[in-house]
Amino acid sequence: xxxxxxxxxxxxxxxxxxxxxxxxxxxxxxxxxxxxxxxxxxxxxxxxxxxxxxxxxxxxxxxxxxxxxxxxxxxxxxxxxxxxxxxxxxxxxxxxxxxxxxxxxxxxxxxxxxxxxxxxxxxxxxxxxxxxxxxxxxxxxxxxxxxxxxxxxxxxxxxxxxxxxxxxxxxxxxxxxxxxxxxxxxxxxxxxxxxxxxxxxxxxxxxxxxxxxxxxxxxxxxxxxxxxxxxx
Amino acid sequence: xxxxxxxxxxxxxxxxxxxxxxxxxxxxxxxxxxxxxxxxxxxxxxxxxxxxxxxxxxxxxxxxxxxxxxxxxxxxxxxxxxxxxxxxxxxxxxxxxxxxxxxxxxxxxxxxxxxxxxxxxxxxxxxxxxxxxxxxxxxxxxxxxxxxxxxxxxxxxxxxxxxxxxxxxxxxxxxxxxxxxxxxxxxxxxxxxxxxxxxxxxxxxxxxxxxxxxxxx
Numbered sequence: 420x421x422x423x424x425x426x427x428x429x430x431x432x433x434x435x436x437x438x439x440x441x442x443x444x445x446x447x448x449x450x451x452x453x454x455x456x457x458x459x460x461x462x463x464x465x466x467x468x469x470x471x472x473x474x475x476x477x478x479x480x481x482x483x484x485x486x487x488x489x490x491x492x493x494x495x496x497x498x499x500x501x502x503x504x505x506x507x508x509x510x511x512x513x514x515x516x517x518x519x520x521x522x523x524x525x526x527x528x529x530x531x532x533x534x535x536x537x538x539x540x541x542x543x544x545x546x547x548x549x550x551x552x553x554x555x556x557x558x559x560x561x562x563x564x565x566x567x568x569x570x571x572x573x574x575x576x577x578x579x580x581x582x583x584x585x586x587x588x589x590x591x592x593x594x595x596x597x598x599x600x601x602x603x604x605x606x607x608x609x610x611x612x613x614x615x616x617x618x619x620x621x622x623x624x625x626x627x628x629x630x631x632x633x634x635x636x637x638x639x640x641x642x643x644x645x646x647x648x649x650x651x
Numbered sequence: 652x653x654x655x656x657x658x659x660x661x662x663x664x665x666x667x668x669x670x671x672x673x674x675x676x677x678x679x680x681x682x683x684x685x686x687x688x689x690x691x692x693x694x695x696x697x698x699x700x701x702x703x704x705x706x707x708x709x710x711x712x713x714x715x716x717x718x719x720x721x722x723x724x725x726x727x728x729x730x731x732x733x734x735x736x737x738x739x740x741x742x743x744x745x746x747x748x749x750x751x752x753x754x755x756x757x758x759x760x761x762x763x764x765x766x767x768x769x770x771x772x773x774x775x776x777x778x779x780x781x782x783x784x785x786x787x788x789x790x791x792x793x794x795x796x797x798x799x800x801x802x803x804x805x806x807x808x809x810x811x812x813x814x815x816x817x818x819x820x821x822x823x824x825x826x827x828x829x830x831x832x833x834x835x836x837x838x839x840x841x842x843x844x845x846x847x848x849x850x851x852x853x854x855x856x857x858x859x860x861x862x863x864x865x866x867x868x
Contacts, residue, residue: 459786485671493664497671504675508682515689518697579786595795607787 437559444567444619445626449536453527454568455615459579462586464572466520467527468565470509475537475564476557478502482545483553489546498541499532506532519589536564571618577601579610702737702749704794705767707775709746711739720859728752728848729841730761738857745770745857748849751780754841758833759783762792764841768849773807776800777842789834799828799835808846816843 443449450471457463481501482489489497510528514521521528531537540560545553577583582605585598608614699715711718720736728734730753737749747769753761762782767775777800779792791797802825808816817823818835827835849856 488667490660490664490667493668496668500668500671500675504679507679511679511682511686511690514693515686518690518693522697604787607785610786 433555434559437556437561437563438566439563439626441560442563442567442626443536443539443560444564445623447536447539448623449539450534450564451619453530453534454564454571455612455619457524457527458568458571458575458615458618459610460576460586461569461573461584462520462589463523464568464570465565466517466590467524467531468561468568470513470524470528471531471534471537471568472558472561472565474502474505474509474531474534475540475561476554477505478537479540479545479553479557480550481505482541483548483550486546494542494546495538498538502537502541503532517590519586523586523589536560567622571615571622574618574622575609575614577605579605579607579614581605701765701778701780704778705749705765705776706739707747707767707769709739709741709769709775711741711746720856727852729844730755732761732763736856745853747775748853748856750845750849752841752845754837756833756837756840757782757784758789758831758837759785762834762837762841764838764845766842766845768846770853771807772809772846772850772853773805774803774842774846775805777803777838779838784834785831788828788831791828791831792834792838797828799826800838802826803842808843808850813843816840 437443439445441447444451444454453467453471457467478498478501482498485497485501506529509531510521513524513528540556544556548556573583576585581602582598582600584596586595587598588595609618702715715737718738718740720738722728722734722736724731724733726734728750732753734753735751737751738745739747739749747767750766750768751763752766753763755761760783762784763780765778765780767777769775778794779800782790782792784790784792791799794800811824815824816839818825818827818832818839820827820832821836823839825835825839
């Protein structure tokens, strides 16, 4: 709509928020069911991540575009209608364009409907902001979620199977490939459900550790310079 | 007072929801209309692609879906799910039957198998269509992960012989899988039962008329 509203909040911050500070998976811990279930390989994570990104961006756009008609008492049914029809379309297109990936992801494509990250963005952000800002929000939040899916998928594939990039042909076409085989066989636990929880826990712990280290570094700097009173 | 204030808003809400529902339905319907032929073609290609390994190089004439025989339970084949048979003709004569059956006693639920049997009772090849076996152990039955399944190529009830249709640990002729013996036992049993079924039913398989709504899934 108007371009001023988006430039008023600098894009780098928004990108940072989606990818790091407010990452839907890492920080808000939303949408864990698909996140834990499909990340057995990089290509699965990438596929579901991209599908979620598209749904999130479109739903943010539609919710924001209709926000003046949305009355608070019917907003949840409206979100559900918008998200469910978008996901149905994505599922149909997935089976039309990427049938192998569709088979590989299976039930988790329709289950994008239940990804609370999408309803959360509709409620928290898109219903209160302009279309452009909502699209940017959908893109960045979706990218954060997709990147986390990819990272977990790559990590679990690497540990569990000893490969990386296997079956990328499901997304990009070409001959079926086993990807880069680094080790023959792997540590089985990583692909099983407990491995999903452990990998996510490691990712959250790593993020918190990095944040803490950065905070400490920031705290130390002004303390040495002097002007800021350190209270806690 | 409150009633009269609420009423129009109720109607408006309903109308908005109705319009949105109509728009969403139109969107989904259009996408479906666009995607359906593509999805159908993909399914057909996938079917042919997954049947090809067990065709053993036989050139088939009919469309595969037309030669499909859908067998509801009880059918006498292994598995407690419906079975399917694709009948392959070459030069007008029965050449092979492709069975889709389930091995019941897998480690984690039934294993869906595709077994190709030539008219003379030898196996062309066997593939696993669907399974829930343990990754890293039982999933070595996938032909993409190991060549364990390929040892059944060109076997039959007379070679290696009926009594030898077991894993080596049980005194049979077939290799087991490291760390998994339940899965191979289940598969070998299912293949043997399928061969026995074919032995006693081969003429009736090819004389039965094809099921009209051949919609494999």
